[in-house]
């Protein structure tokens with residue numbers, strides 16, 4: 282089993298993973314923390330977090346016979362992307378430009394990571410038989426908890442898994458396996474020390490206590506998960522962040538040590554890292570469908586894209602071009618998007 286574990290790590294590297302670690306199939310304290318988080322209703326409209334809670338707590342229920350979780354991480358920051366600095370420039374000094382979170386600039390990671398993990402699972406099966414199943418993100422898996430137990434990093438005050446060498450700009454994925462592989466030691470936790478930059482700089486105050494994110498206030502949730510109206514009191518705080526949010530990673534000192542991704546799939550597409558809000562807002566539905574094919578942005582659909590961009594435009598300095606764009610797109614917006622457009626028009630006109 283020790284030789285197999287070494288091979289799995291080598292195969293993982295060959296498949297583009299930055300690190301692989303092995304955890305027990307018992308989430309322990311992480312399951313209790315999930316329970317606390319749910320009882321405070323921090324999951325908001327993400328009903329799937331509550332409904333499949335037992336599967337998160339008991340890996341064996343998700344995949345019978347699981348005794349170990351092979352946890353893997355893959356860096357995603359594009360190779361020419363600075364880890365800190367420039368993205369903050371876009372947020373702080375270019376309010377008429379859109380900020381799209383770094384993970385969503387290129388192709389959707391789910392397929393790529395699941396495919397690579399399935400290839401790894403296949404190699405394990407060829408070697409020893411048994412059952413080995415790959416998961417990434419959308420499955421009921423406590424990914425950060427297992428990654429911490431597998432020694433891939435520690436859960437920081439912003440609740441991100443942070444790696445001492447690579448910061449937090451990476452995705453996680455797992456293989457649930459019936460192979461009793463030797464366990465990796467967890468990384469020593471608590472490297473955040475007295476730093477609380479993420480808590481202080483979160484635009485909406487979503488990190489309500491160290492390690493606890495109230496998703497209902499998190500811009501990532503508001504722009505990607507929430508289907509209905511974005512609470513009005515939070516809209517001005519969102520600035521130009523129109524799909525996801527990275528502030529709590531951009532200010533994290535550990536991200537000075539970020540490793541960049543060599544994956545061509547994670548390179549920005551369609552100038553999404555440097556576009557005016559108006560340009561994206563004026564896309565027709567057909568353009569949205571075509572330009573977001575294979576991107577994580579596709580998931581929110583055209584109307585929520587308009588909704589989010591309308592909030593950004595409402596927060597931008599007054600411009601006649603913006604008012605005209607809002608009035609034009611009002612005609613194709615559904616009720617929800619239109620309500621946000623009307624809010625944005627009121628904001629714009631209040632600045633004349």
Ligand code: B12
Pocket residue numbers: 310311312314315318327330382383384417418419420421422423424425426436439440441442443449450451452453454491492493494496499501502506524525526527529
């Ligand atoms: C639901 C979800 C969200 C929600 C809720 C986020 C949250 N913090 O819970 C929303 C939509 C807001 C979100 C946002 C983002 N997400 Co998200 N999300 C998930 C998902 C599907 C489940 C997370 C979960 O279980 N939450 C429940 C809470 C309880 O668990 P947790 O966040 O891991 O928190 C742990 C600690 O905070 C700690 N804890 C909690 N309470 C307490 C109390 C004390 C006292 C202590 C000590 C500890 C502690 O214990 C928890 C369990 O270990 C995972 C994928 C997965 N299947 O796991 C991706 C995932 C966590 N997201 C990811 C990413 C990239 C993001 C964003 C960066 C995307 C973006 N740029 O917009 C943001 C980051 C926001 C943030 N600071 O968390 C990555 C994170 C990779 C990493 N390096 O950590 C994951 C792993 C997806 C993936 N496969 O790569 N996400």
Ligand code: SF4
Pocket residue numbers: 439482483484485486487488494498499500501525526527528529530
């Ligand atoms: S992603 Fe943005 S809104 Fe969410 S916790 Fe981090 S800084 Fe706050």
